[in-house]
Amino acid sequence: PPRAAPAPAPLRLLLSAISSVHSAGVIRLVLLFVTLLGMWFIMKTYFHHTWKAVSLRSWLGERLPRHKCGNQKSCPQNYFAFKIISGAANVVGPSICFEDLVLMSSVKNNIGRGLNIALVNGELGNITKLQTFLQGIKRGTLVLTASYDDAATKMNDKVRAYFTELGSSHVGELGFRDNWVFLGAKGLMNKSPFEKHIKNDQETNKYEGWPELLEMEGCAPRKMD
Template structure:
């Protein structure tokens, strides 16, 4: 009987040792999987990728490289939700700012400094729109969003946008949703543009198409930009 008692104690100790060994092994595996993602490592990633470590501006999908301005443009939705134009992390035109309206909402920015030089609702006479567009100097960044109806564009106005780089202005029709961004005065300039056509069969809203939206980055040095449509 004494022998059996000793044997039971030995077996119990062996089992405890095995359980302790397995637990220690698993704990070691888990500790090996822990990765310290500290600030120094994040800074190294930002340097390697060529990105600024600051917050992504205008909530675009990818951060702009240093020396670039971020922007995001959204057209209006139906005749109830106004457009929004964000540049370099600042909302320039929106319903919240109470400075958007039917027609074309347009922002003109100094392409070197990033300073907003003008923001206007173009829904008046064609002469007013023509005068405004002709006053835009080469090298300026132009951001445009349509709202409700941009059908008051004459052929001359359409031609001016086409000369800036637009491939959609000449075909823009009643209640089409259109957004456009470009740096003016550059030969073979890249532009950002999207149009959602007013189509009764495919409109998201009754009588109006889905909102159009673009985002991207413009270099602060007069040159090319990174193209991205959303």
């Protein structure tokens, strides 16, 4: 039989190009399928429990429940929610929140440099005669304390002893421009678990001349023994 005449050169080039594009497209589809399959396997294997935790409410932007003082969790009955934040350098003042009530803050304009102390019986403020004030605290009173700028320079041994009686473990080592947050109680028989202290150290300070601020939140029992 007679041979078919060869296709003109331009037509051959066009057919070759179409064949190459088709092959590349198939390869890309195969690679895409393999990639999607691998991603599905990884998510199914490693994120199975995580995906279970993502609910439709989260996707719809429903707000999570708010806890007292903006804490991460709520407190059980017979416990008080609190949050104490120390000052940041000598620029940002401290804040003390108790049972969702902000007792002290820069906004309330009742904080000052040094020690800022709030009592749950309503007495609060920046204490001038600190020694007399601490001595007069009634038994069973919760004491919330936050440092700002420098709280240690004017603190004598008697003041430190009073805070030790309130349950502090770190007041004895509190130094110049250290940051300190503390919750204790008058008549406490044991050391308070609610205390944080960070030293003023030029090598580790977050701010020039001051350490980073401290933040402490938790649930304090209504009766601390």
